[in-house]
Amino acid sequence: MSGTVRFDEPSRSSSLEALSARISDLARFYQLRSRDRVCRHGLTVSQCYALETIVASGGLSVTELGWQLGVDKSNASRVAETLVDQGLCRFESTPENARIKRVVPRAAGLAKAGRIHAEIREEHQHALESLPAADLLACERVLLALAEARMAARGVRAAGAKVRTQTSRRRA
16 A cells, blocks of 8 residues: 555654654763762762773873863863872873873773773673674764764864864964
């Protein structure tokens, strides 16, 4: 029968709406965790995010860390100082300007970030292991597209590197 509506195939619009709702549910779960609550290995959620960002980038300024985390410079500085105090990171001056401090990971920070990443990956793996490879690839593409769109709106790349430097922002 031509022109018959099939109810077993959701429309693209309703599929997008349902997917958006599930992503919002997941984001809400992660966002509603207290930033100051201990997350893993004695670190708060903010410290875990900061350590992950610092390790992924190989080191960045406190201002860049704030951009990546979506917090102001004073909050980024406080989190970075805590990671330095715990021996997970260290401050170093940049060759271009000795007044600008970069936060770089220490061996202990690399190791702790690796353990945290492995635990999170294992949790996700248990939740996703029943999905076919094609579905996993589709999920990865969806999440990457959403992350890139959100990060672009904030002026950073999803992979952790900033899109524009502080100098180029002043020129813009």
